Amino acid sequence: MYDEILVPTDGSEAVETAIEHAFDLAATYDATVHALYVVDDTYGGAGxxxxxxxxxxxxxxxxxxxxxxxxxxxxEDRGLTVETAVNEGLPHEGILDYADDNGIDLLVMSSRGRSGVSRFVFGSVTERVVRLSDRPVLVVSRDVTDE
Structure with missing residues (x-):
């Protein structure tokens, strides 16, 4: 059912639950996990x-x-195949482009990212990906105990 699973990350603990879901699905379906970080090269305020x-x-x-x-x-410690990439661009576009370019079957994303402004931005990235993706997107909420 799923051969290629993408889990975008912002490097925060908020993504942990999404990573675990991606790992569990990859183990179930013998899928490759793709870990992607998109550097927002339009980073506000620089300069x-x-x-x-x-x-x-x-x-x-x-x-x-x-x-x-x-x-x-x-x-890899769990016996999974993991591909990694760090790309630059607008995060939601970078995620969607990566999914297209790599034949991703499922995206697994956190409903929230970093705290404060970054948390709001990552949440909006997830919302945009859900709205614009032509493939399934599993949005995983953080555990309530993490709040």
């Missing part, structure tokens, strides 16, 4: 407060690489 936009994107890319590498290690 406005003396921050170099390229430095900000570079820092976000490093964070993304750490996030997907962590998912890969955890998945």
């Amino acid at each position: 406005l407060m003396g921050v170099d936009a390229q430095d900000t994107v570079s820092e976000l890319r490093t964070m993304g690489e750490e996030a997907v590498d962590t998912i890969a290690t955890r998945g």
Whole structure:
């Protein structure tokens, strides 16, 4: 049923439940998990407060690489095949493009990401992906105990 499962991440603990769901589904269907971090290269505010936009994107890319590498290690420890990618662009577009380019059968996403403004932004990314995707999207809520 599912051969390729995509789990986008923002590197936060809020994505943990989605990662576990993706792993469980991959184990059930002998699927490959794709861990994706999309660096928002339009990152708001870069350059406005003396921050170099390229430095900000570079820092976000490093964070993304750490996030997907962590998912890969955890998945491989469970005997799963995990592909990783860190791309740049608008997050929802990057997720949808990756899904198209890699024959993704199912996207597994968190209903929330980081706290504060980032949490709002990630939630809106999930909403956009759900609205625009032509493939199934499983939206996983964080455990209530995490709040």
